[in-house]
Amino acid sequence: MIDPSTLDFAKGDGLVPVVVQDAATLQVLTLAYMDRAALDETIASGEATFFSRSRGGRWRKGETSGNRLSVVSLVADCDADALVLRVEPVGPACHLGTTSCFGSEDATGVGRLARLEATIAGRARADPSESWTARLIADGVSRVAQKVGEEGVEVALASVTGSDADLAGEAADLIYHLLVLLHVRGLRLADVLEVLAARARPAAPG
Structure with missing residues (x-):
């Protein structure tokens, strides 16, 4: 698992973007953000926890819906200011009820x-x-x-x-x-x- 101390949170005013991907299908499920605390909680719990810019605080995916994201791997990009989070989703990732936030099309290829x-x-x-x-x-x-x-x-x-x-x-x-x-x-x-x-x-x- 990634070492949080190696990430550059300062570049994004305390946040890093996170591309969330289904570990099995490789389908991109959503784009979210993490602060250092959300990343620490994600690593500790094994479930995706993000920082909601609209709510102004952390939230663990699936707390109310039950549609959780179990962590498989977490990798930083070459500049250490963005993450790819591969997960095993339990239920739809999007609040609209679709598998992905990027349209209703299922996994391809x-x-x-x-x-x-x-x-x-x-x-x-x-x-x-x-x-x-x-x-x-x-x-x-x-x-x-x-x-x-x-x-x-x-x-x-x-x-x-x-x-x-x-x-x-x-x-x-x-x-x-x-x-x-x-x-x-x-x-x-x-x-x-x-x-x-x-x-x-x-x-x-x-």
């Missing part, structure tokens, strides 16, 4: 995969008679693995004989079933991304 992963985790707790995902998970890892194999073949066939739309659709089915398989095995997309990141790092000189 790779963020959609993280959102799908969360949906799968939620459906896993549903009644198998009412949810295909729950039913598939209830059938066990072998059944899910079989579906991944089947979808992989369909992707390969679509790439050779199908249209672009066919290939995109089959690829979507494959990604969905692959995420279900990871869930059943107790893994997350982040585990896969970490493997890819490790492979991209330069090899140590030998």
Whole structure:
């Protein structure tokens, strides 16, 4: 976690801007401000606490709404006068009830995969008679693995004989079933991304 003494609060008259980002989807949720006391409270509590310029004081996000922001990481910029706060949100971040304060659009890009992963985790707790995902998970890892194999073949066939739309659709089915398989095995997309990141790092000189 960041050392508050390294930040330049003086440049912003005692405040530093904080870009709040969903740690899973990387979607920007809001822009807020912290003074030194709010930052200290955030670090101590593990929940985002800001300084409200309109209220003239500190407030912990979710005190009244319950829509809290659990801290995952906190990083300063190169000038030590701004922060990126990555969080696990509990409920909407915006007081208007939307996921983000920056419009109603959901996470885009790779963020959609993280959102799908969360949906799968939620459906896993549903009644198998009412949810295909729950039913598939209830059938066990072998059944899910079989579906991944089947979808992989369909992707390969679509790439050779199908249209672009066919290939995109089959690829979507494959990604969905692959995420279900990871869930059943107790893994997350982040585990896969970490493997890819490790492979991209330069090899140590030998």
